[in-house]
Amino acid sequence: MEKYNYVILGAGITGLSAAYHLKNLDYAIFESENRIGGMCKTESINGFLFDYAEHFIRVDDLYVKKIIKKLLKSNVQSQNLNSAIYISGNYTGYPFQTNLFGLPPEIIKECLVGYIKAVYETDKKEIPKNFEEWIYKNFGDGIAKHFMLPYNEKIWNVHPREMNINWFFSDKVVPKGSIEQLIEGAIKKTEEDKQIRWYTVKGGIESLAKSFIPHIKNLYLNEKVVKIIPSKKRVIFGDGKSVEYNYLISTIPLKEFIKIIGDSAPNSVKKASEKLKYNSLLCVNFGVNRDKISDKHWIYFPDKDIVFSRVYFPMNFSSSMVPKGKSSVGAIITYSDKKPINKKNIVKIVQKDLIKTSILKEDDEILIENIVNIKYGFSIPDLNLPKNIDVIQKYLLKNDVHSIGRYGNWEYAGIEHSILDGKNIAEKLK
Ligand SMILES: Cc1cc2nc3c(=O)[nH]c(=O)nc-3n(C[C@H](O)[C@H](O)[C@H](O)COP(=O)(O)OP(=O)(O)OC[C@H]3O[C@@H](n4cnc5c(N)ncnc54)[C@H](O)[C@@H]3O)c2cc1C
Incomplete structure (x- = not known):
């Protein structure tokens, strides 16, 4: 063996x-699918490229900037993020709280009064017990009611009062804004939120995954792990092959990974893993026979009567994502055991709502319809998550198993995190 x-x-x-980052050390990497990339894959259909959902690379970390430039060379470009919110029939900028201009006056008033009360009347020393309390404390009643609560409940499929506040890894995940910015954004149209994002020039986000290939070795595809015996430090694959290790680094979704370990895991660990909650997602993509249907990268939809939570426009990430003169749009719908969706007719329902929100026109010719279904989309940061993760990770660490990444550590994280997680574990174990 x-x-x-x-x-x-x-x-x-x-x-x-x-x-x-393990460089020339003795390692091998095993992937269950026939291609690399995981969530960073790109489907190519008749000249239209669709990433799995939208993938814009946040690059706050200098090391991550350096490595992406080294990997992608000239195949990387930077852009200002251009996003918006659709609310009760109006489009406004993102973040909501600093872009109230254009909304009905009574909503603006409610948001401003609520925010001022939150700033001056809440006890800043009191730590919020959940995400709902955090929202009220930081934004007040109006912003909570009109955007923060409905949007978050829609995308997470749980009420923010059931969510912890440890999941946003940086202030930029839920941007706040000062009282001056809030008032300015209420009385006039302000500059869009100018966050910088990086993206590939060609090939979609999968090009980033592929750019690692010349730098790594011992990559085995079509090798699905079906059993792990921690006491023997052995991994068994679907084709019967097995390998042994001194250190195991897993990026398999944690819930799945504990199932794979099976009865070798203590009951407390199995129970903690059963409590890990997640949302699945459907990405419904269209290729459209019309130029520039939008200038946005993505748009948020908090309203309940619209089926999707977010739409994205791959053609604005890079012009190489569509044939010349065409457009592309994708919609994200999250679902779970508690909030199932009826997938029958979903393409038509999404198309109808894209027309209702003026993104598509009745007579637009749809050239491509494509659905990507992702089982583990968002791990839900419920109130017991930190406790459950702690139980599981302590057990794994005792067995020289390091479960990392967005799904391996069951967290809300992006590509930047993934790159750093890989670097950190390699440095720790070298
Ligand atoms: C809707 C959505 C939008 C996002 N947008 C952004 C964005 O704009 N910017 C950003 O930076 N990040 C974004 N992300 C996050 C980003 O996709 C992830 O952080 C990152 O891709 C996670 O990489 P990973 O390697 O940890 O996990 P994965 O990509 O899931 O990789 C895990 C790998 O393990 C393999 N595997 C699973 N089971 C087995 C098994 N039994 N045996 C062997 N192999 C197995 C899988 O096939 C997969 O290839 C988004 C995520 C979602 C869901």
């Missing part, structure tokens, strides 16, 4: 980054 000092499970960005 083959043995490696380090065995990496999963060739998404986290696993690829771990392999990259």
Whole structure:
């Protein structure tokens, strides 16, 4: 039986980054699918390219900037994020609280009064017990009622009062804004939120995953892990092959991973894993026979009567994502066991709502319809998540298993995190 000092499970960005940073050490990386990338994959259909959902790279970290430039060379470009919110029939800028201009006056008043009360009347020393309290404390009643609560409840499929506040990894995930910005944004149309994002010039987000290939070795595709025996430090694959390790680095969704360990895991760990909650998502994509249907990268939809939570426009991430003179749009719908969706007719329902929100026209010719279904889309940061993760990770660490990445550590994280997670684990275990 083959043995490696380090065995990496999963060739998404986290696993690829771990392999990259282990350099010439003795490792192998195993991926269940026939191609690498994980969530960072791109479907190509008749000249239209669709990432799995939208993937704009946030690059706050200098090291991440350096490595992406090294990997992608000239295949990377930077842009100002251009996003918007559709609310009760109106479009406004993002973030909501600093772009109230244009909304009905009574909504603006409610938001401003609520915000001022939140700033001056709430006890700042009192730590919010959940995400709902955090929203009220930071934004007040109006902003909570008109955007923060409905949008978050819609995309997470749980009420913010059931969510913890540890999940946003940086202030920029839920931007706040000062009282001056809020008032200015209420009396006039302000500059759009100018956050910088990076994206590939060609090939969609999958090009980023592929750019690791020249720098890594011992990559095995079509190798689905079906069993792990921690006491023997052994991984068994669907085709019967097995390998042994000294250190195991897993990026497989944690809930799935504990199922794979099966009865070898203590009951407390199995119970904690059963309590991990998640949302699945459908990405419904269209290729449209019309130029420039929008200038946005993405738009948020808090209203309940619109089926999707967010739409994105791949053609604005890079012009190479569509044939010349055409447009593309995708819609994200989250669902879970508690909030199932009826997938029958979903393409028609999404198309109808894209027309209702003036993104598509009745007579637009649809050239491509494509659906991507993602089982583990968002891990839900419920109130017990930190406790459950702690129980599971302590057990895994005792067995030299390092479960990392957005799904491996069951967290809200992006590509930047994945690259750093891979780097950090390699440096820790070297
Ligand atoms: C809707 C949505 C939008 C997003 N937008 C952005 C964005 O704009 N910017 C950004 O930076 N990030 C974004 N992200 C997050 C980003 O996609 C992830 O952070 C990142 O891709 C996670 O990489 P990973 O390697 O940790 O996990 P994954 O990409 O899931 O990789 C895990 C790998 O493990 C493999 N695997 C699973 N089970 C097995 C098994 N049994 N045996 C072997 N292999 C297995 C999988 O096939 C997969 O390749 C978004 C995510 C979602 C869901």
